[in-house]
Amino acid sequence: MQKKRNTSEDSVTLMENMYLTAGSYIHEQMTAVTEQLTGDNVQSLRETCNLVHIKICAHRGKRYTPQHNPT
Numbered sequence: 001m002q003k004k005r006n007t008s009e010d011s012v013t014l015m016e017n018m019y020l021t022a023g024s025y026i027h028e029q030m031t032a033v034t035e036q037l038t039g040d041n042v043q044s045l046r047e048t049c050n051l052v053h054i055k056i057c058a059h060r061g062k063r064y065t066p067q068h069n070p071t
Helices: 007-036 039-060
Strands: none
Touching: 007 039
């Protein structure tokens, strides 16, 4: 007898992969923008970018390492 697949688990895995892919893309784009900006909003944007990175790392079970040095 064939075991029935748990499609809800498959859906969760698919959603997690989509979240990680989107999060990685957003992080890359925010990093690129941050490198081009100057002014008061840069630090706030860098902090937001790092928060995105922290969430991606946490979801993947990896340790967070800062992407930018605070200025």
